[in-house]
Amino acid sequence: CCQPNEEEVEILGPFPAQTPSWLVNDCKDEKETNSEAIAFDASATPQKSSPKRQSSNWEMSRSTYSLARQLSSMESQRPSSPLVDIKPIEFWAMGSRKEAVQPAILRKPYDKSEDYFRKLEPQLYSADSSGDDVDSLTDDEIVLRYQLGMLHFSIQYDLVHNHLSVRVIEARDLPPPVSCDVSRQDMAHSNPYVKISLLPDNKNSRQTGVKRKTQNPVFEERFSFKLPFLEAQRRTLLLSVIDFDKFSRHCVIGKVTMPLGDVDLVKGGHWWKALVPSSQNEVELGELLLSLTYLPSAGRLNVDIIRAKQLLQTDMCQGSDPFVKIQLVTGLKLVKTKKTSCMKGTIDPFYNESFSFKVPQEELSEVSLVFSVYGHNMKSSNDFVGRIVIGRFSTGPPEANHWLRLLGSQRTPVEQWHTLRSRAECDRVSLASLEVT
Numbered sequence: 001c002c003q004p005n006e007e008e009v010e011i012l013g014p015f016p017a018q019t020p021s022w023l024v025n026d027c028k029d030e031k032e033t034n035s036e037a038i039a040f041d042a043s044a045t046p047q048k049s050s051p052k053r054q055s056s057n058w059e060m061s062r063s064t065y066s067l068a069r070q071l072s073s074m075e076s077q078r079p080s081s082p083l084v085d086i087k088p089i090e091f092w093a094m095g096s097r098k099e100a101v102q103p104a105i106l107r108k109p110y111d112k113s114e115d116y117f118r119k120l121e122p123q124l125y126s127a128d129s130s131g132d133d134v135d136s137l138t139d140d141e142i143v144l145r146y147q148l149g150m151l152h153f154s155i156q157y158d159l160v161h162n163h164l165s166v167r168v169i170e171a172r173d174l175p176p177p178v179s180c181d182v183s184r185q186d187m188a189h190s191n192p193y194v195k196i197s198l199l200p201d202n203k204n205s206r207q208t209g210v211k212r213k214t215q216n217p218v219f220e221e222r223f224s225f226k227l228p229f230l231e232a233q234r235r236t237l238l239l240s241v242i243d244f245d246k247f248s249r250h251c252v253i254g255k256v257t258m259p260l261g262d263v264d265l266v267k268g269g270h271w272w273k274a275l276v277p278s279s280q281n282e283v284e285l286g287e288l289l290l291s292l293t294y295l296p297s298a299g300r301l302n303v304d305i306i307r308a309k310q311l312l313q314t315d316m317c318q319g320s321d322p323f324v325k326i327q328l329v330t331g332l333k334l335v336k337t338k339k340t341s342c343m344k345g346t347i348d349p350f351y352n353e354s355f356s357f358k359v360p361q362e363e364l365s366e367v368s369l370v371f372s373v374y375g376h377n378m379k380s381s382n383d384f385v386g387r388i389v390i391g392r393f394s395t396g397p398p399e400a401n402h403w404l405r406l407l408g409s410q411r412t413p414v415e416q417w418h419t420l421r422s423r424a425e426c427d428r429v430s431l432a433s434l435e436v437t
Helices: 021-044 046-076 112-118 139-146 229-233 361-366 397-408 423-429 431-435
Strands: 090-092 098-100 150-158 163-172 192-199 218-226 236-243 251-259 269-274 287-295 300-309 322-330 333-339 350-358 367-375 383-391 414-419
Touching: 139 269, 150 236, 150 251, 163 192, 163 236, 192 218, 251 269, 287 367, 287 383, 287 397, 300 322, 300 367, 322 350, 333 350, 361 367, 367 431, 383 397, 383 414, 383 423, 383 431, 397 414, 423 431
Parallel strands: none
Antiparallel strands: 090 098, 150 163, 150 269, 163 218, 192 236, 236 251, 287 300, 287 414, 300 350, 322 333, 322 367, 367 383
């Protein structure tokens, strides 16, 4: 599209295999000029043809040398990046066979790890290959493997009253107590009951009565959970069969879980389900809701026992008769003891009782409050349920956090739920617990 210039030549791409047309024409014009000059000199001076022929040969070699210099200068002046897109270049060998070569930047680097992963067999790592996957087993296979028995229950949702009804009917072929507690090898039968929970909220749970000395208990109890229909479909029903033990912590025999989104809740139904082992071998002791307030001007520490829930059942016949004992320990000395009233036949008592302790502000950092829950027993000593310690010798991070919140916000009530601990655990981590034992 433009005439080439000797001073600056722009190359838009790599040289093709053939010589450019403009370069061929330029050479032809120069050869024709040289031939005309030689012919003119020969006709003008034929007697000196030999020297002139030598001169023309020298001029042709000179023009060839200048052309080579132009090509080398054009090669050095080639721009670093071409102005047009270059397609993959093809190079031909001298023979008739043609081989296409792609630019190196477009080639995918070789990865040795691909050969390693090709040797793996995915079926060996799938979930179905796991021998411990309970979901892949039938109820008969679960019974043969674990031998924990079966549970009969029913579920139905009431759209009119917006509540879920769970009926615990019976259980059969439960294992003897020896599989749960070694200390009860002399006993031939269990004392089973069933705890019903809706996961993931495991707080609002219910439980049946205890059936004495039987491996085939008949419960026939119905429980109602107030919740919307869409919320019920997102929950998972957990039924835990527990062996009651008055002298130690209760033992979980087995459990049954059923996602409520997989069943027709309105139509409802009955199911026999095999019990599977539970990771929670022992039943939790329950929870206690407390509120603490300190009045620095009066030098008084106020304690409110609001309620407790899901306490460990201590009476096999009529539930528990729980009460709470509050003990003030200053340093390592027991100063004062108070207790709530006894709530009859319940494991979810409401107290709403307040207590006040005289504590000067300079002694507040040395104070510990010991809360112990007992089940009232008229025939013998009261049954211990659980304990926590709040203050200088707290029994854990939740208790310590509650005390720090009290110190940071005086004159303001500070309320918090606490999970009860065993006596041995409290004695191991708190010196104040040892003083009140």
